[in-house]
Amino acid sequence: MKKDNITIILAPLQGFTDVTYRNVFSDHFSGVDEAVAPFISTMGQRRLKPSRIKDVDPANNKNLFVTPQILGNVAGDFIFLADHLYEMGLKKINWNLGCPHSKIVKKKERIGAFTVS
């Protein structure tokens, strides 16, 4: 519940705060106003991973407003995913600019590594 104009946003934890977690959480607890979903990695060749799209589909997230997060290092793939999410009714995107996990760092999925295609 919003109090004193402060918005409490559930932080994303990849592998934990997925749609099931968020729905169970909001069924049993209050105090969180909205959530940022764990990052969706961009995929090449105009592909989308269905499970990641389902995770942020507003139809599956009726209790808690969810903002999808994108992680990727190819501008065209980022735009493709962002456009798809926008068409699904998700008008806000959270842009992950620096996941410190070593597996992700190796892929250079950060703004410094963005390429234009």
Ligand SMILES: Cc1cc2nc3c(=O)[nH]c(=O)nc-3n(C[C@H](O)[C@H](O)[C@H](O)COP(=O)(O)O)c2cc1C
């Ligand atoms: C297992 C794990 C997964 C995470 N996944 C994401 C993620 O998908 N997107 C993101 O922006 N941050 C992610 N984070 C970062 C957290 O949202 C949070 O910012 C970070 O843990 C710092 O908060 P703390 O100081 O309370 O631990 C992750 C952190 C952990 C430990």
